[in-house]
Amino acid sequence: MKDLVRTLSASTESRIAAPRLTLSVFQPSTFNPTVLAAAGLAIAALLAAGHSLVQVSGGTQFSHTYAMILPVLLAGYFFSIAGGMAVGALAGLFLGPWMPLDVAGSVLQSMEVWSARLGWFVGLGGVIGGLMAVARWHKAVRDHGVLVDEVSGLLTPDAHRLMDQPSEKPYVVAVDFGLYDRLRETYGQETAARYVRAVAGYLAEAVQASTAPLNTRSTRIQGDVFGFLLPNDPDALPRTIDAVLGHLPHWVSLDEPYSDQSIARADAAEPIVLPVTAHMGIAQAHMAAFTSFDTFRDGIRAARLARESHQPIVHYDSGSLPVARETMQISAELLQGVERGELFLVYQPKLRFADDSVYGAEALLRWQSPRRGLVPPGRFIPMAEQSSLINVLTGWVLDQAGEAMRHWHADGRQFHLSINVSGRDLLDSRIMTQLRQMPNRVGVEATAFSLELTETAFIENLETITSRLSELRDIGYDILVDDFGTGCSSFAYLHRLPVHGVKIDRSFISAIRTDETAAHLVGSMIDWCRRMGKRTIAEGVEDHDTADLLKEMGCDAIQGYWLAKPMNGDDLLPWMDRRSDGGSV
Structure with missing residues (x-):
């Protein structure tokens, strides 16, 4: 055997x-x-x-x-x-x-x-x-x-039961590409299988090239999660992992050699191009559990944590088990918090350079937990985006933001409000129905709302998301790409997307005064978007000099602590009145 x-x-x-x-x-x-x-x-x-x-x-x-x-x-x-x-x-x-x-x-x-x-x-x-x-x-x-896994052609975890066990505890490496479930939901099982076969081919080549002459075998664990074993050599481990990551491509086309050409596609004239984002989890194997799935269990946990925390590599720590349980507990408390009224919205103003006016704000979700206090959004929103819990949160935000706009417009305030939505939201029929009905329900034109969506949602579900956004744009919604520049697809796909503008990520904006490369990159983004007829909004502006520099570059609007921190709805309009009376930036 x-x-x-x-x-x-x-x-x-x-x-x-x-x-x-x-x-x-x-x-x-x-x-x-x-x-x-x-x-x-x-x-x-x-x-x-x-x-x-x-x-x-x-x-x-x-x-x-x-x-x-x-x-x-x-x-x-x-x-x-x-x-x-x-x-x-x-x-x-x-x-x-x-x-x-x-x-x-x-x-x-x-x-x-x-x-x-x-x-x-x-x-x-x-x-x-x-x-x-x-x-x-x-x-x-x-x-x-x-x-042997039929989809990828790689070994299955069960194969490790029959291999010669290393004399010392090897390192277990799990690689999570994180697209399989969403591809299956959006494009279907056949496209997801082609993606698995494509990344499996590149990973197998990368592992073999980086570990020669060890003849390291790659394994498909589940979905688009793969694994392999490395010798117990702490000094060589970082070099090997870096080499594997360096061999992986940034993109994969499902028309490339490793894809399954035998599967017919309705979109054969338009090749499907998808990002390759590998999140690695590293652990040491338990020799007592050197059987099938258990061999990679700790590595899988670390890879999942790497994906959820947006890190390329995470080393497994037995202390992370309580953290995982805590995450599940937070999810349950958050769902209860929606029912108990523990959520609330704050609003961060936006400044338009053309007329030096605060023309609107972004609605931001906050959670005041009776047990945990004020929970940072970075603690619970990324977690919610991994499940249908994000649909519950977005539905709540749409209700509350819509009611706020109803009151403001009834008072004669022609105000513009941005609302964050995820790719998972646009794939949910209830959220889409809510968005279609909201303008009529609250008595405010759809043109008074912006919907902000991150680049990742476009990349992972391009056709479906594009179709849904085209429908929302036709209704009248203003569509913005959030965190622009952080994904691989920015310039490659922007001209094809039904969007009106982009929000340049704060990681670029914060460095433009001290980093010439960052300043040149932001300037290129602004110039390129202007040529494409897209508005640009800079996030994370925290000082006057940065605001002036962005204005010189031709940026359309800014948002950040220099203008104002997020504030409650009751404080927003009085703040706007005081700023209007006190002069311009």
Whole structure:
């Protein structure tokens, strides 16, 4: 079985398409060479012993010729059809024309007799060998399904039960690409499977290239989560991990060689291009649990934490188990908090340079937990985005923000409000219905609302999200790309998206006064967006000089602590009145 694992591994990692198993009359044996050598010696000894027994007993007229059946049976069992027939022929020849019918009387056998015996032995060896070949083929098919993943062509976690265990605890590395579930929901199972096969091919190549000559085997664990084992060498570990990450591409096209070209696509004229973002979890294997999924359990936990915290690499810490349980507890408390009225909105104003006016604000969600106090949004929103809990939060925000706009507009305030939505929200039929109905429900035109969506949502569900946003844009909503510049697709996809503007991420804005490269990059973004007819809003502006520099660059609007911190709805309009009376920035 270990040899089968090695054979399948070599085959699948040299070409990612899963190997096909075929039945052959020379079906290879699964015994190791030592056993086969011992069996060969035993068969040779039995042939010699059988020949001697017949001769000593007086010739082939006695029943001792059946002693030759045993080596023929063993040959068929150990060496399949070819081996069984070859030894059968030897057994027939050993008792052939040179073996007398009666040794004492020197009576020879007739040709018909010894030829029939020869044919019988050859046939017996072939039948036994054939039965064993069929049995091995069925076992190989069964083991192939258990040991080789049909989608990726890589080994399964179960294969590690049959591998030689390292002498020391190896490092377990789990790699989570994080797109499988969303691709399956958006494009369907076939596209998700093509993505898995594509990234599996690149990962297998990256692992082999980075760990040569160790011949490290890659494994598909679940979805688009993969794994591999590395020797217990803390000094070499960082170099190996960096090398693996360096070999992975930033993008993968499902028309590239590792994709499954046999699957028909309705969008064949438009290749699907997806990001490759690997989140790695590293742990040390528990030798006592060196079986199937458990081998990679701690690595998977660390990889999941890396994805949720937006880090490339996380080392497993047994102390993270309580943290994971705490995260689940927070999710339950947050859901209860929606029902108990623990959530509230704050609003951060936006300044438009063209007329030096505060034209609107962004609605930001806050959670005042009776147990935890004021919970930072970075603690609970990314967690909620991993599940349908984000739909519950967004639905609540839309209700509250809509009511706030109803009151402000009833007071004669022509105010613009931005609301954050996630890609998962736009895939939810209830949220889409809520967005379609909100302008009529609150009596405020859709043009008074902006919907902010991060780049990641576009990349992962491009066709569906684009279609939904086109519908919302036609209703009248203003569409903005949030955190612009942090994703791989910014300039590649912006011209194709139904958006009115972008919000340049604070990580770029905070550095433009001290970093010439950052300033040049932000200036290029602003200039490129202007050429495309898209507005630009700078996030995270915290001082007057940064605001002036952005105005010189041609940025349309800003948002940040320099203008105002987020504030309650009751404080927003009085603040705007005081600022209007007190002059401009």
